[in-house]
Amino acid sequence: MAPxxxxxxxxxxxxxxxxxxxxxxxxxxxxxxxxxxEEVMPILIAHMSRAPEPPRQRNSAIPAELETVIxxxxxxxxxxxxxxxxxxxxxxxxxxxxxxx
Numbered sequence: 001m002a003p004x005x006x007x008x009x010x011x012x013x014x015x016x017x018x019x020x021x022x023x024x025x026x027x028x029x030x031x032x033x034x035x036x037x038e039e040v041m042p043i044l045i046a047h048m049s050r051a052p053e054p055p056r057q058r059n060s061a062i063p064a065e066l067e068t069v070i071x072x073x074x075x076x077x078x079x080x081x082x083x084x085x086x087x088x089x090x091x092x093x094x095x096x097x098x099x100x101x
Contacts, residue, residue, distance in 0.1 A: 003048040003076050015078035018088070022073025022081075029066070030058035034074060048076070065095045 002019035005012050026034045034053075035046035052074055055067045062070075069091055075081045082088045 001044060001047055002078075004078055006044050006048050013078065015081050015083070018073055018081050018083075018085070019075075019078075021088075022070055025070050025073065026052065026055060029062050029070065030055050032058060063095065063099065065098070069095070 002012070002016035005016055023034055026032075035043050035050065037043050037046070052071070055070050056062050056064065069082070069088070072080070072082055073088075082091065
C-alpha cells in the first residue's frame with residue numbers, strides 16, 4: 001500500500017499504482033518484499049516512514065541504475081516518484097540498451 005493510501009485515501013492518484021509496481025519490482029529482483037513483519041500495522045507504518053533496504057544489498061547483481069529506479073518508484077512522496085508508465089518505460093529501455101548483451 002502506498003504511503004498516501006494509508007494517510008489520506010481521498011488523495012490517491014495513479015502514482016499509488018507506480019508505488020505498487022516498485023514493490024513488485026523490489027520483490028522480483030531481490031526475492032523479498034520491501035517491508036515485512038508478522039502484523040499488518042508495522043508493515044503499513046514502514047511503508048509510510050522507513051526507507052527500504054537498498055535492493056543491491058540483497059542482490060549485488062542488480063545494476064545500480066535499476067536500483068535507483070526501484071527506489072524512486074518507492075519514494076514516500078508521490079511527486080518524487082516516476083510520474084507515468086510511459087516515463088518508466090523510457091527509463092527502463094534506456095537502461096536495457098546500456099546493459100551488456
